[in-house]
Amino acid sequence: MKILYGVQGTGNGHITRARAMSVEFARLGIEVDYVFSGRAASDYFDMECFGNYRTFSGLSFVAKDGQISLWATYRQAKVFQLLKDIASFDVSQYDLILTDFEPVTAWAAKRQGKPCIGVGHQYAFQYDIPKYKGDVIGSWIMSRFAPVSQGIGVHWHHFGEPILPPIIQHAEHKNVAQDDQVLVYLPFENSEDVMEYLEGVSGYQFRMHCKDIEPGKYGNVQVFPFSREGFQKNLRECQSVLCNAGFELNSEALHMGRRIMVKPLHGQVEQLSNVVALESLGFAKASKTLSSDVIREWLEGSKVVRVSYPNVAKGIAEWVAAGAKTPLEELSQQLWQHVLPSNGVYFCKDDIVAAPV
Numbered sequence: 001m002k003i004l005y006g007v008q009g010t011g012n013g014h015i016t017r018a019r020a021m022s023v024e025f026a027r028l029g030i031e032v033d034y035v036f037s038g039r040a041a042s043d044y045f046d047m048e049c050f051g052n053y054r055t056f057s058g059l060s061f062v063a064k065d066g067q068i069s070l071w072a073t074y075r076q077a078k079v080f081q082l083l084k085d086i087a088s089f090d091v092s093q094y095d096l097i098l099t100d101f102e103p104v105t106a107w108a109a110k111r112q113g114k115p116c117i118g119v120g121h122q123y124a125f126q127y128d129i130p131k132y133k134g135d136v137i138g139s140w141i142m143s144r145f146a147p148v149s150q151g152i153g154v155h156w157h158h159f160g161e162p163i164l165p166p167i168i169q170h171a172e173h174k175n176v177a178q179d180d181q182v183l184v185y186l187p188f189e190n191s192e193d194v195m196e197y198l199e200g201v202s203g204y205q206f207r208m209h210c211k212d213i214e215p216g217k218y219g220n221v222q223v224f225p226f227s228r229e230g231f232q233k234n235l236r237e238c239q240s241v242l243c244n245a246g247f248e249l250n251s252e253a254l255h256m257g258r259r260i261m262v263k264p265l266h267g268q269v270e271q272l273s274n275v276v277a278l279e280s281l282g283f284a285k286a287s288k289t290l291s292s293d294v295i296r297e298w299l300e301g302s303k304v305v306r307v308s309y310p311n312v313a314k315g316i317a318e319w320v321a322a323g324a325k326t327p328l329e330e331l332s333q334q335l336w337q338h339v340l341p342s343n344g345v346y347f348c349k350d351d352i353v354a355a356p357v
Contacts, residue, residue, distance in 0.1 A: 177238060
């Protein structure tokens with residue numbers, strides 16, 4: 001079996017899911033060609049597991065100070081190049097095409113009449129789940145950005161739909177989290193403003209990953225460059241996580257049992273919908289704005305929630321290897337039964353938080 005796997009390169013969440021999938025495909029001896037789009041080729045890092053991957057410009061958004069800039073997004077978009085890449089991409093040699101919200105592979109498959117399976121968080125929004133309903137245009141764009149024959153959505157809860165648990169890259173690491181250590185990852189915010197807020201919160205040490213402040217120690221804030229290995233080390237050692245409302249990091253934080261606060265990227269319907277889901281599940285605190293007081297209140301007043309998710313990448317890879325014939329309802333039930341006890345609650349540190357079933 002030979003697979004084409006397209007991955008959206010905006011942010012790192014889609015790539016993290018693809019890393020987990022690559023391990024399982026390699027274990028099964030399945031040949032996979034990886035395609036990435038959405039950022040400059042020079043901005044990808046720690047990509048060895050994907051072999052001789054290809055990159056395209058694709059489509060992405062531009063954010064400034066925590067808000068999507070429609071004008072800058074329009075100016076950056078290379079629509080004619082996208083159309084050219086779609087038209088010239090021959091997918092006939094592949095037995096199966098997968099996409100994690102990557103438009104070149106998805107539209108090339110559609111144009112050439114080849115079945116394409118979508119694997120990712122965005123495909124959960126085809127169902128009746130908690131979501132932000134104040135952006136009709138954004139929801140329309142998301143539903144058509146990377147069209148698929150069949151969508152396999154992943155989410156923090158199934159909400160009574162054939163949705164799978166999050167795809168987590170499982171690894172054997174000892175949990176050494178320290179309660180005064182906080183991981184900060186807010187790539188769409190103004191880093192200087194975030195630094196000022198953090199410096200105003202005493203009693204905690206913040207480990208901040210960003211690319212626009214020189215790495216080093218600044219009072220109670222340690223700045224780190226982007227690095228997969230360094231980021232995972234800090235995630236293991238920090239009891240709390242302050243981040244945007246993307247899907248994958250919050251999934252990893254829940255799986256490891258972390259105190260979470262999210263600040264959504266305004267104008268991004270997926271992140272705004274994630275806030276609705278996180279708050280309805282009681283998994284995280286959300287704030288539309290940041291300040292020292294908001295951060296301090298969260299750290300001192302919020303509980304830690306842990307949801308241990310199974311190896312979903314293994315389940316999907318084996319489902320694909322078997323011909324993708326098992327109904328999604330059955331695959332979903334098989335995987336979720338490893339997440340929730342029979343009484344339908346999530347076990348949390350020092351308490352139990354009820355979850356909708």
